[in-house]
Amino acid sequence: MSSDPWGRVDETGTVYVRTADGEQVVGSWAAGSPEEALAYFERKYEGLVVEIGLLEKRVQTTDLSAKDAQTAIGHIREQVDAHHAVGDLAALRTRLDKLVEKVESRREERKAQRAKQSDEARKAKEDLVAEAEQLAASDQWRVAGERLRALVDTWKGLPRLDRKSDDELWHRFSHARSAFSKRRKAHFAQLDSQREDARRVKERLVAEAEALSGSTDWGATAARYRELMADWKAAGRAQREHEDDLWNRFRGAQDVFFAARSSVFAERDAEQGENLKLKESLAEEAEQILPVRDLKAARAAFRSVNERWEAIGHVPRDARGKVEGRMHAVERAIQEAEEAEWRRTNPEARARAAGLTGQLQAAVDKLRGQAEQARAQGNTSRADKLERELEGRQALLDQALKGLEEFGG
Known part of the structure; x- marks a missing residue:
């Protein structure tokens, strides 16, 4: 007969394990020595120890579900309760009981997390x-x-x-x-209707302007053209695909009339030459406003120049485009400065930029925390993936912060 602290083999080859409830039959051993029999069932015990250890590690370090964990615990418990191993079976049961408590605790934590x-x-x-x-x-x-x-x-x-x-x-x-x-659909449908109404009104104005273009009643016809221009402005904009064509026809008709009138008024060429000199001087004065540093002062200065410009009268037609172009260039520069100032101080755009920056900052902070947590848990692949995503979000955040600086902070 052979024995150790947790089991023995009797003279018939029956192997027993010692428990708090007394000896339990483990099995019988016919081949080999009693020592070999005990060693065999002790190895089975060690196998259960290893299996429990692995399960404890899985529960602690992976997302093993509570259901799967309980199934695995039950499988090991069946082996322990069957007394097919020699060793401290009570210690294994204690470890399994603690593991059950751990699984239940994890289950409640996950339930709370899901909630x-x-x-x-x-x-x-x-x-x-x-x-x-x-x-x-x-x-x-x-x-x-x-x-x-x-x-x-x-x-x-x-x-x-x-x-x-x-x-x-x-x-x-x-x-x-x-x-x-x-x-939105109703708004744009109404807008389309308004633009269609404007198109019809402007087509009538164009027709009248073209009919008047051959008139030699200079005073009355010029006055009527001014009225047509007022009606044109009051009509609003037509559809984009019609507006430019209608405007070109409308202005073309006026140009024909005024060109004819100018040829009749050739004697006024000298006066118009003087007007040209005055306007060129005013254009030069206007150009001194640029570049725009003080928007308010620039507007006031241009208004002063423009009022004197309007009071001068006509210039020779072949020089009008060039001298007016110089004034228009100054006017456009001031308008662009106004638009830039509006964009810079636009609270809605500033709020959108600040909101986007805040969202991106929150996303960056969240990703950084997740990456650090994954790294701490030893989940290298997930940490690497999160850090790559973090780099992309950080780049977007840097770009958004740069855009926000353009609004003054």
Whole structure:
């Protein structure tokens, strides 16, 4: 007979394991010595120790589900309870019991985490719905439309809620988008109608302007052309594809009339020559305004020059384009300075730039935290992937910060 602290082999070859409830039969051994029999069943015990150790590590370091963990624990427990190994079986049961507690604790943690994620997703979707419903009343058609499309992309990236809640929120979200689309469609339909009305009005004005172009009643016809010009401005813009053509015809008709009148008034050439000299002097004075450093002062200075310009009268037709072009160049430069100032101080664009910067900063911080956590957990592949994504977001953030600086901070 052979024995050790946890088991023995009797003279019949029966192997026993010692437990708190007394000896339990492990099995029988016919071939080999009793020592070999004990060694065989001790190795089985060591195998269970290794198996439990591996399972403990999986539970601790991987995302093994509670269900799979419980199944694995049950499988090992069956082997322990079957007493087919020689060793401290009670210690194995204690380790399995602690492992069950750990799995249950992990299950509750994950349940709480899922509940938290669900609450966060609900809050995020409620915020998206609230913003969409606010945007539905906006008249900033391009900006609001772009923002609504961005909200849809954000929505798609959020987890689903329970079906009832998700459907209710999506219905409100979709309704807000539809309401905005209907209002935008109605707005542009009305705008198209207005432009079509403007086209018809301008076609009538063009027809009259062309009919008057051969008139020799200089005073009355010139006065009528001024009235037609006022009517033209009051009519509003036609569709883009018609506006330039109609304007060219309208101005062309006037040019024909005024060119004929100018030929009759040839005696005024000397006076117009003097006018040209005066306007060239004013154009030179206007050019001194550039470059624009003080926008208010530049506008005032140009207004002063322009008032004197308007008071001078006609210049020879062949010189008009050049001298007026010089004035127009100064006017355009001031307008561009005004537009640049408006863009720089536009609170809406500034707010969008600041909002985008904030979103990108939050995304960068989140990715950095996830990457650090993955690295700390030894998940190198996930950490590398997150860090590559972090580099891309950081580049976008740097670009957004640079854009925000253009608004003065």
